[in-house]
Amino acid sequence: MGWKDRGVEIKTPEQVDLMRRAGLVVGRTLEVLRGAVRPGVTTRELDAIAEDAIRSAGASPSFLGYQGFPASICASVNDEVVHGIPGDRELREGDLVSLDCGAIVDGWHGDAAITVPVGPVPTELTALIADTEAALWAGIAAVRDGGRVGDVSAAVEGSLRAAGDYGVLEDYTGHGIGTAMHQPPDVPNTGRPGRGARLVPGIALAVEPMVTLGTHETVLLDDDWTxxxxxGSWAAHCEHTFALTEDGVWVLTALDGGEAALTALGVPYGGR
Incomplete structure (x- = not known):
């Protein structure tokens, strides 16, 4: 493994394969959680479901114990944008819940997030989720060998600015990922193309738009996490981990590797 651009970890193809194993655990766990979201379920119950799914797959949760975090997933409801701690809160019809999940396989991490409506929700909330997901894929679609992280940031921001009058978080970003869950470089959700760390085969990044119906301003609660x-505006959060390979982009936390979405966007698929 090599290191470039101030500590950016560059993976071998074999190491990317290990990250794919971790990514599949995350992707499958999130699909289990999506199916478990319903009125009356508590975020603590969702956390237990996730931990069981991760451990049953032979992996371990990335989040549990990370800097003292007490759970295996983050569960953020309505105006909670990220890092919500699972607890006794029961989901109600009309809520939004963002579920962020990480898993470790043989020392390698995967990290992804989805936002799920609890039953029917107003059109502006379904649009918020769809536009956040579209921005995530726009950022991934901007990845090219020899490009820059700023290309990803600019594509995420551009997609959201074109979609509506959203708040796009600036103080919280995506990140490099590999032998640690958070590594250089940061991957902001706003920025200018042509700036930041260079994108080369072997780089792996987590892209994660965090988007609100109001402004980008946030507050950290007294639990020091949420x-x-x-x-008070509601928010959505979507995330995937991808690697750039010699053949193109491989979305390690997407169950199909991102092949369908990347092909539709005209981006070379780099999975195997």
Whole structure:
């Protein structure tokens, strides 16, 4: 494994394969959680479901114990943007819940997030989720060998600005990932193309738009984890881990490797 651009970890193809194993655990766990979201379920129950799914797959949760975090997933409801701690809160019809999950296989990490409506929700909330997911894929679609992280940031921001008057978080970003869950470089959700660390085969990044119906301003609650919107507006959070290979982009936490979405966007698929 090599290191470039101030500590960016460059993986061998064999190491990317290990990350794919971790990514599949994350992707499958999130699909289990998606199916478990319903009115009356608590976020603590969702956390237990996730931990069982991760451990049953022979992996371990990335989040549990990370800097003291007490759970295996983050569960952020409505105006909670990210890092919500699972507990006794029961989901109600009309809520939004963002579920962020990480898993470790043989020392390698995968990290992804989805936002799920609890039953029927207003059109503006379904649009918020769809536009956040579209921005995630726009960022991934901007990846090219020899490009820059800023290309990803600019594509995420551009997609969201074109979609609506959203708040796009600036103080929380995507990140490099590999032998640690958070590594250089940061991957902001706003920025200018042509700036930041160079994109080369072997780089792996987690891209994660965090988007609100109001402003980008946030407040950290007294638990020192949960990030909420300052204006009380609701939020969505979507994330995938990808690697750039010699053949193209491989979305390690997507069950199909991202092949369908990347092909539709005209981006070379780099999975195997």
């Amino acid at each position: 990030v909420v919107t300052a204006d």
